[in-house]
Amino acid sequence: MTNPELIDAQMFSDQSRLGTGIQATTDAPASRSLADVKPFGVAINKRSIDWTPAVAEEPVPVVLGAAGKGSRLLSLVSQFPFASLKGRVAVEPRLTADATGKNDPLTALESPALSAVFEAAKIFAYVSTDRDELSDYPVTETAIKNGLTAAVGQRVDHFLLNGAVTTDQTFEGLLTGAVDTSVTALDAKALLDAVARVQDSGADATHIVARPSEIAAIIDTVPGDKLDRLPALIAVPDLADGTAAMPVGKVLVGDLSSVAVAIRSNLEFTASTNHPEGYPIDAVLLGARARVGNPKIAAPGRVQTLTVPAV
Incomplete structure (x- = not known):
C-alpha cells in the first residue's frame, strides 16, 4: 500500500519545481561542506567573496524572470547585453523618404542619427541564513537562489517603470x-x-x-x-x-x-561568512546583483x- 505521506511529499516537491515559491525535500541532511555550496555556480570557499560573475546557465532576463516570480517586463523589451560599466544604445531614426530630382537640395543633414549614452544602475538583494542550514540542506540553497533572483527581477521592473535616484546618478523610467x-x-x-x-x-x-x-x-x-x-x-x-x-x-x-534596455551579460554574486553582525551567530550573508541601464524609448x-x- 502506498504511503499517503510520501505521495503528499512528492506533490509538494513537484510544486516547488513549478515555481510556487516553496522548496521541499524528504532527504536526510546532506554531507557537504560550505565549499560545496554554489548558489550561482560560485563556491563559498572563502570568508568573503567579492562580487563575482555568476556561472551563466541561462540568459540574465530568463534568470531574473524567476519562473514567473521575478521580472514581468524585461523579456518584453529590446535587450542589449553589455560587459563594461557603460556604453551606448543606437536608436533607429524614423525617416520619411521622398522623391527628388537631380537638382533638388539634399536634406540628409536635417535628420542626424544619434546614439544615447547609458549608465548602469546596480540592482541588488541580500539574504542571510545559518551556515549549517545552507550546507546541510540543498533546498535552502535553491530557495535562496530563487528568492534573490525574484527580488532583483521585481526591482528591475520597478526601475524600468520608475527609474531611480542614487547618490551619483538619476535614472529616468518609462513613466x-x-x-x-x-x-x-x-x-x-x-x-x-x-x-x-x-x-x-x-x-x-x-x-x-x-x-x-x-x-x-x-x-x-x-x-x-x-x-x-x-x-x-x-x-x-x-x-x-x-x-x-x-x-x-x-x-x-x-x-x-x-524600448531599449542595456543589461549586463552576467548576474553577479557575493557571499560573506565574516559579516560583523552575522559572524557571532554563524550566519552567511549572500547577495545577487544585476546592472541595468535606464530604458530608452525609440520615438516619442x-x-x-x-x-x-x-x-
Missing part, C-alpha cells in the same frame, strides 16, 4: 518618458485612444501594463468585443515591502519592443500613460 494623458476612467475609449496614439507614432502597441487591481478592473469593465482589440495585459505587483511598481490610477500603453509617443487624477 517619466511616456506621453501622459489625463482621463476620467480607464475605460475602453481611453485605452483604445492610447493604442491609436502609439500607432500614430509609427508603432503598434504590444502591451498594457498596470497594477493587478487595475488589470482586473479593465477585464471587468471593458466589453468583450473591445477587450479582444486591446494589447496583452501585464500585471506588475508591488514589491515585497509594499513599494508600488505602478501607481494607483495609472496605466501604461506602449510598444515595449521600442511609442509609450503612452493614462492617469485618473486622485479625487
